[in-house]
Amino acid sequence: MGDPVRLDLNNPVFQENLLALPKPERHSALETLRKILHMTWDQVYRDKGLRWEKILSVAPPKGIAAIYSLRITQSRRATAYRDGDYLRFLTVAPDHDATYGKK
Amino acid sequence: MRTFFTSGSHFWSVDGQSVSWGASFCAIVHACSSAVMEAIMQDVKTIGSNGQISFGKRYAGRQVCVEEQEPGVWLVRTVTVIPDNELWLNTPKAQSDLQHAMAWASAHPADDTDTQHALDQMTRG
Numbered sequence: 176m177g178d179p180v181r182l183d184l185n186n187p188v189f190q191e192n193l194l195a196l197p198k199p200e201r202h203s204a205l206e207t208l209r210k211i212l213h214m215t216w217d218q219v220y221r222d223k224g225l226r227w228e229k230i231l232s233v234a235p236p237k238g239i240a241a242i243y244s245l246r247i248t249q250s251r252r253a254t255a256y257r258d259g260d261y262l263r264f265l266t267v268a269p270d271h272d273a274t275y276g277k278k
Numbered sequence: 279m280r281t282f283f284t285s286g287s288h289f290w291s292v293d294g295q296s297v298s299w300g301a302s303f304c305a306i307v308h309a310c311s312s313a314v315m316e317a318i319m320q321d322v323k324t325i326g327s328n329g330q331i332s333f334g335k336r337y338a339g340r341q342v343c344v345e346e347q348e349p350g351v352w353l354v355r356t357v358t359v360i361p362d363n364e365l366w367l368n369t370p371k372a373q374s375d376l377q378h379a380m381a382w383a384s385a386h387p388a389d390d391t392d393t394q395h396a397l398d399q400m401t402r403g
Contacts (some may be wrong), residue, residue, distance in 0.1 A: 184396045
């Protein structure tokens with residue numbers, strides 16, 4: 176699958192979560208987003224840094240096949256889903272220490 | 279209170295209506311004074327040669343926790359499994375944010391017209 180990724184960052188919840196990050200983390204997240212902008216979907220699925228994973232514990236609404244999480248900074252994940260060629264971001268994890276079960 | 283009695287594989291109510299089942303079936307029915315009937319059904323199932331029984335399609339795909347409380351007595355409960363690395367998503371705020379975000383996404387089609395502008399704005403902010 177060589178389909179290029181098209182980023183949809185319009186979700187107001189995602190933007191609010193992103194802007195609430197401490198500045199260094201926000202810049203790290205933005206670097207990740209710029210990196211994804213130049214990737215294909217196949218690369219996103221296989222990237223060991225992003226660690227694209229299907230979320231099992233939350234049922235998606237009608238019209239969304241599945242919700243996924245991906246690593247947006249070294250210690251924080253975001254939720255998103257695929258809609259055709261679009262990668263639509265939904266939220267950013269509120270607490271990076273909890274993301275990997277440290278709390 | 280309806281009274282049932284058995285005759286072979288059939289159960290009969292006192293009003294003469296037959297409740298008959300291919301397999302044996304036991305129904306305990308009690309009537310409230312307001313005539314709302316509540317049936318507590320116990321279904322006798324046969325464990326297959328592979329050790330399996332069926333709970334019907336209603337629960338298909340669900341995961342269950344099975345506790346053997348004593349030999350031949352089991353408590354079966356449906357469970358929801360949350361992977362350790364999704365625990366962060368199951369806090370009230372994360373759940374609320376995700377529900378709102380999904381609702382918004384469902385109501386708005388995908389669009390990347392402003393993506394570069396958004397990235398630039400958020401970098402400057």
